[in-house]
Amino acid sequence: MLKASLCALIIFTASYSAAHDLMVLPAKSIVTKAPDKVAVDVTATHGVYRFDKPVTPNNISVYGPDGEKIRNIGTIIKSATRTSFDLAVDSDGTYKILYSYPESSYATTYTIGARNTKKRERLSKSQLEGVIPNDAKNIETVKSTRYAMSFVTAKTPTFEPLEPTNTGFEVIPVTHPADYVNGEEIAFKALINGNSIAGVTVEIRAEAGIYNSDLETLSLATDQEGIASLTMENAGRYEAVFSYESDSQDPEADKEKFVVFYTFEVVHE
Structure with a gap:
């Protein structure tokens, strides 16, 4: 099991950095007691912990302390930089807030010309014909799946919202x-279809790193059991980004890439 500390830090640039991070940002992760908002x-x-672009409200889901999806989370407001709502914490326990795309996306990269100029199209393999030049080289299609999550707990933690679905990454x-x-x-712990995955890259960034x-x-x-562990020496808010790439089982892509964005809070004791 890997251990690390924010006293021993490594600069790391990941391949996902070209895309926007997705961040679910509750105002607080611990509520003294319910009911509350x-x-x-x-x-x-x-x-990290900065607003840039709003997201589609329909892709936001909330799961209650019993692990069941809450059907109506109330009014959602989409502004210029964020999408916002008030989470109704009606009972004690843990709430999971999830932002996920209903479908994976495809992107194909290739090079053309004597200078091997790199190009990119948001297309799957079957959609490329007639779109990219016949002399295109180094063609690679990647299927991407991304989601973001965070948790809010009122008084007594519950574990049902933490249970895996054993579907996908x-x-x-x-x-x-x-x-x-x-x-x-x-x-x-990182899983794919319920199975542990070794070698998932985990990056931890502190909100306080801005200052x-x-x-x-x-x-x-992650290790052979799919576990990554660390000790935070400093309290505060953090973003963890889990990234994994593998050969694709989908004929529409050469590779599959999975990214999970997890925002959380470390309290001082």
């Missing part, structure tokens, strides 16, 4: 999100 923003951004908190404390180990240049990106990876 928690403001939630969802945004696509290049900055998933990141599961091993340590309950309500128990993230500075100086104590935090563990995550403190010493807090640079931390990089680690």
Whole structure:
């Protein structure tokens, strides 16, 4: 099991960096007791805990303390930089907030000409005919699946919202999100179709890194059991990005890429 600390930091630039991060940003992750309201923003951004672009409201889902999807989460407002709603914390327990695209996306890259100029089209393999030049080289199609999540817990943690669906690529908190404390180990697990995955890249970025240049990106990876663990020396809010790439089982792509964006809070003790 890998351990790391934000006292020993590594700068790491990932291949996903060209795209916007997806961030689910609840105003607080711990609620003393229910009932209560928690403001939630969802945004696509290049900055940690910064707003850039709104997202589609229909792709937001909330799961209650019993793990069941809440059918009506109330009014959702889409502004210029974010999509927002008030989470109704009606009972004690843990709530999962999820932003996910209903379908995967495809992108094909290729090079053309004597200078091998790189081009990109948002197309699957079967859609390329007649679109890219016949002399195109280094053609590669990648199928991408991305989602973002965060958790809010009122008083007593529940574990039902943390359970995997065992479908596709998933990141599961091993340590309950309500128990993230500075100086104590935090563990995550990566699964694909219910099976553990080794070698998933995990990047941790601190919100405080915007103001403190010493807090640079931390990089680690999952072990043979799909586990990555670390100890945060500093309390605060963080973004963890889990990234995994494999050969595609889909004939429409050469490779598949999975990314999960997880925002969480570490409390001081």
